[in-house]
Amino acid sequence: MTSGAGNVGAVAIQHIGVSVPDLAKAREFYIDLLGAVEVGTPLQWRANPFIDAIVGLKDSAARQFMCRLGNAFIEVFEYSSPQPAPQDPDQGVNRYGYTHFAVQVEDVQACYERLLAAGIRVHAPPSLPGITVDADGTKHGYAATYCRDFFGNVFEIMEIYDHEQIHPVWRAGEGVITPD
Incomplete structure (x- = not known):
């Protein structure tokens, strides 16, 4: 670059x-x-x-x-x-400044369940309908939700495959990848 x-x-x-x-x-x-x-x-x-x-x-x-x-x-x-x-542990993500950071995960549903079990507050279940699967098993899209750490800091968990705006930074079998 x-x-x-x-x-x-x-x-x-x-x-x-x-x-x-x-x-x-x-x-x-x-x-x-x-x-x-x-x-x-x-x-x-x-x-x-x-x-x-x-x-x-x-x-x-x-x-x-x-x-x-x-x-x-x-x-x-x-x-x-x-x-x-x-x-304020309930501060809105609409405030000015940095609002959250996103973490890419392999399985957003499994991550969501583990976070809940650990006492992490999750805003909503992940948006699983955002991921579609082709007949050959290829996944597309993404699923995500916002969560709050033990102190109220907001973070997002995302399972990402392909999307026009959101690109994965990690891929199973490849590890860390660099977006084009």
């Missing part, structure tokens, strides 16, 4: 960051439940001028870990300073 005239030369989304009130509970969600793999050495800091300048906070203190899920990374923070305001 090359940069064109006028753009800044961005080539990919490298990671998303999520702030949580309990890092151990977040590990339980991202690592144990979703199946992400922790990478690197977890960080922690207190009143580090370099980090304060990057994150735009004064006298910040936090603990962090980074994990990989397929071709993407998730950076998870627990800030102790400045004290974060509590998040």
